[in-house]
Amino acid sequence: MHREESDRLTADFPLCVACVGLPLSGLAAIRRPIMSVTNEQARHIARLARIAMSDEELERLVPELNNILDWVEQLSEVNTDGVEPLTAVIDQKLRLRDDVVNDGGIRDEVLLNAPEAQHGFFAVPKVIE
Amino acid sequence: MSELTAKTIAELRDGYRSGEFSAREVAEAYNGAVAAARALNAYTVETPEDALAAADAADSARRSGQPGSLAGIPLGIKDLFATRGVDSTAGSRILKGFKPPYESTVTANLRKAGAGMLGKLNMDEFAMGSSNETSAYGPVLSPWRRKGSNVGLTPGGSSGGSSASVAANIAAGATGTDTGGSIRQPAAFTGICGIKPTYGRCSRWGVVAFASSLDQAGPMAKTVRDCAILLEAMAGFDPKDSTSLDLPVPQWEANLSSDLRGKRVGIPREYRIDGVPGDINALWDRGIEWLKDAGATPVEISLPHTKYALPTYYIIAPAEASSNLARYDGVRYGLRETPDGGNLDAMYSATRADGFGAEVKRRIMIGTYVLSAGFYDAYFTKAQKVRALIKDDFRKAFEQCDVILTPTAPSAAFGIGETTDPLAMYLNDVFAVPASLAGLPAMSVPGGLDQQGLPLGLHLIGNEFDEQTVLNAGLAIEERAGFAAKPDKWW
Numbered sequence: 152m153h154r155e156e157s158d159r160l161t162a163d164f165p166l167c168v169a170c171v172g173l174p175l176s177g178l179a180a181i182r183r184p185i186m187s188v189t190n191e192q193a194r195h196i197a198r199l200a201r202i203a204m205s206d207e208e209l210e211r212l213v214p215e216l217n218n219i220l221d222w223v224e225q226l227s228e229v230n231t232d233g234v235e236p237l238t239a240v241i242d243q244k245l246r247l248r249d250d251v252v253n254d255g256g257i258r259d260e261v262l263l264n265a266p267e268a269q270h271g272f273f274a275v276p277k278v279i280e
Numbered sequence: 281m282s283e284l285t286a287k288t289i290a291e292l293r294d295g296y297r298s299g300e301f302s303a304r305e306v307a308e309a310y311n312g313a314v315a316a317a318r319a320l321n322a323y324t325v326e327t328p329e330d331a332l333a334a335a336d337a338a339d340s341a342r343r344s345g346q347p348g349s350l351a352g353i354p355l356g357i358k359d360l361f362a363t364r365g366v367d368s369t370a371g372s373r374i375l376k377g378f379k380p381p382y383e384s385t386v387t388a389n390l391r392k393a394g395a396g397m398l399g400k401l402n403m404d405e406f407a408m409g410s411s412n413e414t415s416a417y418g419p420v421l422s423p424w425r426r427k428g429s430n431v432g433l434t435p436g437g438s439s440g441g442s443s444a445s446v447a448a449n450i451a452a453g454a455t456g457t458d459t460g461g462s463i464r465q466p467a468a469f470t471g472i473c474g475i476k477p478t479y480g481r482c483s484r485w486g487v488v489a490f491a492s493s494l495d496q497a498g499p500m501a502k503t504v505r506d507c508a509i510l511l512e513a514m515a516g517f518d519p520k521d522s523t524s525l526d527l528p529v530p531q532w533e534a535n536l537s538s539d540l541r542g543k544r545v546g547i548p549r550e551y552r553i554d555g556v557p558g559d560i561n562a563l564w565d566r567g568i569e570w571l572k573d574a575g576a577t578p579v580e581i582s583l584p585h586t587k588y589a590l591p592t593y594y595i596i597a598p599a600e601a602s603s604n605l606a607r608y609d610g611v612r613y614g615l616r617e618t619p620d621g622g623n624l625d626a627m628y629s630a631t632r633a634d635g636f637g638a639e640v641k642r643r644i645m646i647g648t649y650v651l652s653a654g655f656y657d658a659y660f661t662k663a664q665k666v667r668a669l670i671k672d673d674f675r676k677a678f679e680q681c682d683v684i685l686t687p688t689a690p691s692a693a694f695g696i697g698e699t700t701d702p703l704a705m706y707l708n709d710v711f712a713v714p715a716s717l718a719g720l721p722a723m724s725v726p727g728g729l730d731q732q733g734l735p736l737g738l739h740l741i742g743n744e745f746d747e748q749t750v751l752n753a754g755l756a757i758e759e760r761a762g763f764a765a766k767p768d769k770w771w
Contacts, residue, residue: 188649200602200648201609201625202641203633212645215702219646222703223591223659229666236664237671240479240493240719241744245522260381266616273611276624 296352303352307335334396351394356451374635384486401441412440427733436466453501461712468688468737479719480525483518491600541575546681550586574756595663602647688737
């Protein structure tokens, strides 16, 4: 455990509230200060993700999310000082293509699967009051 | 005609070319077998007419002397692949009724090679699962059962329809996709072969996206040779996929050789973990002996960050998924739910609440959280850094060895409903995920049966672009394991 790093990481989390051990066979149990998601935060995340959730659903989900977050928290013990985040798993350059129109003129195909299409457009509930 | 469905793809190809049987006879035998196996719930859509049309085209191509490499071969296609005019729903209610007006590059390549489509194969919703239980169509049942038991077992996941259909002889081969083990674990659970190639070998264009930096298509089939044949047809550069590898497709089948003299096989000490059944470790030891017998030299290697692979994966994959799945909004395709008098925002939220299943919602929530303001660096950037260390572990290991041997999964197939804790389910991919994070080719080959009579797989990981050594080591194991067990037909 890289103490300094772990402290810094947890210091970043004002919500750090509990110590949880994870009873998983096959992986070492993890015991360290962890952060935890509150019902209120979970409601906010659900809102960001645009998924309607009842209070009962959120209550069920919060301990599951916290279990998973406690478990991934073990990454804080890895020293990653000076490590570049991996963004391309196989080293290659992104290709550029010629800036030309190479597709289009298929409006009807594009609208084929629309739950509601009107006058050649996707139709949605009224946006402007 | 049942003997036709027992044949390998190589045998079907040779028999059709020599005129021993016609492609139409093969397609009819498979169509009949598919219709008789609905108890497995492996197919979400059956397309017998597609298989017959491809077969008739193959039969006339044979008469004119220009049959493609897969002419006369009927395949099952995982529901994650877009197939023109045929429901493509990723096992999700939110894509109910979606019929793409286009064809994925991989399936277009297979069709160009002459293959026919038997239907779309069931899968975990958006490929998120290890047991096929998250599918909106209900779980696939494995054709395998424990000795003296009627308990329904999982065929693994997420490519569970693919694995079950190949094991039950209701597809000659199948497409799968692998984000963190979704080809290899189901292949191991059902006693078949499956290979995930190097990231970028198979185009992702037209494959419903889960975690784009990890998603990779690959074949599932009865034998190593069949996997080589299918992969050659599926792979290839595609300008429509920005991460497609601009490399020629090797002749993997022609270069198959089980002579491993001069090859070093890495045995990673970190993969010896507690709680893995003795049968699996014993098979691993037998695998080392088989590769030695084929001429290879075992060397102990270290992959020090192995234990961090799963938690890294469960940050990166949900983060990418939460972004990719933002497109399911009820506007352009699939399900739409609008509450009475609801505005656009209410429609988004109701559609997604109704359309996504519990595991998908869980992962979108995790992904949204780890990408949200204030947590991005602590979770997502941290995971990307650990991913770099995992990739570097493999880079160093391949200075000492040519291929790595491990078990594929930490258990044999388990019963439907037996694993309810999400984290316990995630552990199924403990051996498969590191190679996914590193973008490396990896394969599962059946090695034997455990004491319950269930198949176990051996897992080979190769260096990037080196599918050939993975396939060759797989062939060496296949020849020595002599795995010929088939499930007793109960369906």
